[in-house]
Amino acid sequence: MLDAFSAWFLVFAFISTALFHVAIVLGAPLGEYSYGGQAAGKLSLRLRATSIFSVIVMLGLAGHCLAQVGVFQPLFDGQFNQIGNWAMVAFCALAAIMNNITKSMKERRLWGPVTLAMLAASLVVAI
Template identity: 45%
Template sequence: MNAVAVAALLQVVISLGVTVFQIAIASGAPWGEYTMGGQNTGVLPRSLRIGAAVSAVIMLAQAGHYLAQAGVLTPLLSPDWNTVVNWAWFAFTLVGLIMNSISRSKKERNLWVPVLLVSTVCTLLVALN
């Protein structure tokens, strides 16, 4: 297995882990300090829980995309669109890394910066391929 496939599969694991986290948040897990700026302690307000549910769907789509990049699934996109989406996912993770790096919540920074750093490297490796 080459480095790009390993990076894609690692990104799948990250995406699925984030999906589980977002589903837990959407279901009322009291982890508000670890997400969305960390300004809400305990259970997030309903509107932010809806946002977490939307995020879970987005992360599932990302997992599917990277399973295709690793050769586990058949790609749904043409090679040109696949390249565009690879770079879009890289930009998405880079923005997430920046936003979580400047979060006022130490708990959010401590949890997500390492995850997003690995995610950014993985998505970059796939995009460069």
């Protein structure tokens, strides 16, 4: 039951993060909350383009979690699926580290706790 709750939490978190990046792509003034807080307001076209990649990754990870709870058919069976789970843990760990050491206080306050919760949930799903 905890693994299903964790997977659904991750679906929500990954989709929410994807929507955050869609807002960045569309020009929302979220610079202080992303990419190390490099720029206040609207981000450069280069960083906005990077957010397109982030949207794709986040939706892919949400899809992987939906497969874990049976909404989608998993792309891989058994051992390869487990490798995907541990890759998700590694991604969440990197995100947690980066968002908790950023110089941007606003980014750290917003994403620090979220990414730590995502890391914990991904560990539950993987184990």
